[in-house]
Amino acid sequence: MNLTILIPLLNEAESLPELYQWITAVMQRNNYSYEVVFIDDGSTDESWNIIEDLSNKDTNVKGIRFQKNFGKSQALHSGFAIAKGDVVITMDADLQDSPDEIPDLYNMIVNQKYDLVSGWKKKRYDSVMAKNFPSKLFNWAARRTSSVKLHDFNCGLKAYSNKVVKNIDVYGEMHRYIPVLAKNAGFTKIGEKIVKHQARKYGVSKFGMSRFINGFLDLITIWFLSKFGKRPMHLFGALGVLMFIVGFCSAAFIGIYKLYKLSVHEPAVLVANNPWFYISLTAMILGTQLFLAGFLGEIILRNKNNEARYKISDQRNL
Structure with a gap:
């Protein structure tokens, strides 16, 4: 099979029929x-009913339905697990990603041998303060911490070779940083393509301030995991030993100083009255x-065990 197209969604009933027709036209052409x-991440509108109708009419359409909203990362994880295509394309369901970009993305994976190609929405139609500025800030921070030189980490339109999606674990809200996860898994040929960004036609954006905050927390997490995820002792152990040595040396200095004072018959300050005593004690405890x-x-x-991170209530054509 040439292609798997994964579309995570939440309450996008209005856009699904048009998106399906658009994708089908590109595939046939x-x-x-x-x-x-289609991965329905706990929609409360008619999204799943539409997916059922489409899957009944077209066996190329498959669906996964979550029992509730578990998040985009969990939706992508479930889609990656069942993807059969040699190339896997992810895109959003809100019609802001153009299916016309798919052939070029496919060719970059197949012919140019990229492991992953990320879309770059160079010209955006989002509100500058609501989403555009936070995205630029995220992307700058992600480039600095990961050394992956992409302009738009969080673009939903991406292409992957099948071996990439089978070897990365997307969890929490790490979908923003899938290129970093791929790099950490050893897939280093990561490319970028400028793609067309379209204004939202139906519904409302799911972006909020909580995502802005969570994005930075996830960035710190992925930085830590990429450097110390397999060897936490190298960070905590090193810091612990350093803090303990600082505390021990401070305590030893206090003791030697007290003994010196006694040896020259000078009045010595009680150890407990010396602030360095508490500093050294605290350092040793922290260490x-x-x-x-x-x-x-x-x-x-x-x-660690592999506890399920989401529950599927229904599937179509799988």
Whole structure:
């Protein structure tokens, strides 16, 4: 199979029929063998009913329905797990991503041998303060921390080789940083293509301030995991040992200084009255706690289980 097109969605009933017709026209024009997988992330409108109707009429259309809203990352994770195409395309369901971009993205994966190609919405139609400015800030921070040189990490329109989607784990809200996850998994040929961004035709944007805050927290998480995710002891253990040494050396200095004062028959200040005593004690306690945190992290890493992160209530043509 040439292509799998994954479309996570939440309450996009108005746009689904038009999006389906558009994708179908592009697929037929290029003679692709394909599947379109709609992942309904707990919609409360008629989205799932429309997906059912489309899947009954067209066996190329498949659907996954979550019991409730688990998030876009979980939706993509479920789609990646069942994707059969040699090339996997992800796109949003709000008609802001153009299916006409699919052939060029497909060719970049197949002919130019990219592992991943991310769309770049160079000209955007979003509100500057509501989404455009935060996106620029996210992208700048992601480039600085990951060394992946993309202009638009969070563009929903991306193309992947099948081996990439089968070897990355998208969880939490890490869909923003899939290129970084791919790089950390060893897929280094990551490209970018300028794609057309269209103004929203139906519904309302799901972007809010909570996503702005969560995005930065996720960026810190992925930076930490990329450097120390497999070896937490290297960070916490090193910091713990350093803090303990600082505290121990401070305590030793206080003790030696007190003994010196006594040896020359000078009045010595009580150890408990010396502020360095509390500084050294605190440093040793923090050092011990950091070391234990690294040790526990290593144990958890070696004994973690793969608990399901979402529940599927229905499927179509799978």
